[in-house]
Amino acid sequence: MYIGIDLGGTNIKIGLLNENLSVQSKLKVPTESETNSQTVMANIIAGAKKLLVQTQTRxxxxxxxxxxxxxxxxxxKGLSIFSPNFANWGNVPVVDQLETEFHIPTYMDNDVRVNLYGEWQMGAGKGKQDVLMVTLGTGLGAAMVSNGQMMYGKSNSAVELGHLNMYRHGRPCACGSSGCLGRYVSARGMVKTVQEHLAAGETSIMTDWTDDDETKLTAQMVSEAYDQQDRLAQKVMQETGEILGYGLSSAINLFNPERIIIGGGVAEAGERLLGPTQAVIAGHALKVARKVCDIVPAQLGPWAGMIGAGVYANQQGAV
Incomplete structure (x- = not known):
């Protein structure tokens, strides 16, 4: 059996997978990402122990x-060097701490690559050899399987599509640059776009929903307002979808994938977001590369990272 762990900014999802990589049991515990690495690691360990006790697994x-x-x-080295959504987190020896606690071989990877391992083996990428995965959540993450091999790069930083520069002097990014794709196409990015339009004097039903408190705006509200024919929500969804389209056009031209899998909470906007995306790709991606590439939703849902982590453990353990 295998344990898969997906460390998120809000929750830690932990699952027990059998030899066939089917999920036997799963749970989630709060991350407490605003605290420090010691607290978060203690939460991971406590959650894994709880799962073992609940399933009576040794x-x-x-x-x-x-x-x-x-x-x-x-x-x-099993080190988490930097994670933008975690406070007091740097050079955390994640693997060493888990192996010391459980005496079980432990393998760590980037959260989006782990998602892709799951979708590639068990979900929307099954049977494909050139697959790009893009997760749209708080930020934008991406990973790529090319010719049947996960892409890593020299510093394990390959396929950072979220940091494609879309605007020469755009919104500042935590990476130190500005105008990055993830600052526009993400939950935070979409909310920021709404706030900019409101500041310019535009109106929206969303201000009624939040009592004029812009800090209460969410990406989910944009979808809900869109469905009520709110003009600002429709404009923001169109803008966001188009920017994603330009980013994916570059990715298609660079990597020539046969499939792009779109996952993450923001992707639940579906056709509202991806309609404009597809229109831009049709006009801007290289024709030959575009023709062999389809775009599909992720299949494994909110537990994809946990499942993928179990799949990854199985693969690394077999090496």
Whole structure:
């Protein structure tokens, strides 16, 4: 059996997978990402122990643990170097701490790559050799399987589509640059776009829903307002979808994928968002590359990262 762990900014999702990589049991615990690395690691360990107790599983029955962690990392050393959504977090020895606690081989990777391992083996990418995955959540993450191999790059930083520069002097980004794709196409980005339009004097039903408190705006509200024919929501969804289209056009031209999988909470906007995206791709991606590429939704849902982490543990354990 295998344990898969998906470390998110809000929750830690932990699952027990059997030899066939079917989920036997799962749970989630709060991350407390605003605290520090010690608290978050303690929450991961406590959650894994709780799962073992609930399922009456002994540590000797677990072949490997896989964990997906957001941000930059040294995979060989098992170090999480930097994670933008976590406070007091730097050079955290994630693998060492889990192996010391459980005495089980542990393998760490970037959260989006772990998502893609799951979708590639068990979901929307099954049977494909060139697959790009884009997750649209708080930010924008991406990973790519090329010719049947996960792409990593020299510093495990390959396929950082969220940091494609879309505007020469755009919104500042935590990476140190500005105008990055993820600052526009993400939950935070969409809310920021709404706020900019409101500041310019435009009106929306969303201000009634939040009592004029812009800090209460969410990406989900944009979808709901869109369905009520709110002109600002429709404009923001159109803008966001088009910017994503330009980003994916560049990705199609660069990587020539046969499939792009779109996952994450923001992707639940569906055709509202992806309609404009497809229109831009039709006009801007290279014709030959565009013709061989389809865009599909992720299949594994909100537990994709946890499932993918278990799949990754299985693969690494077999190497």
């Amino acid at each position: 540590t000797e029955q677990i072949k490997a643990i896989g964990i997906g962690v957001p941000g930059q990392m040294d995979i060989k």
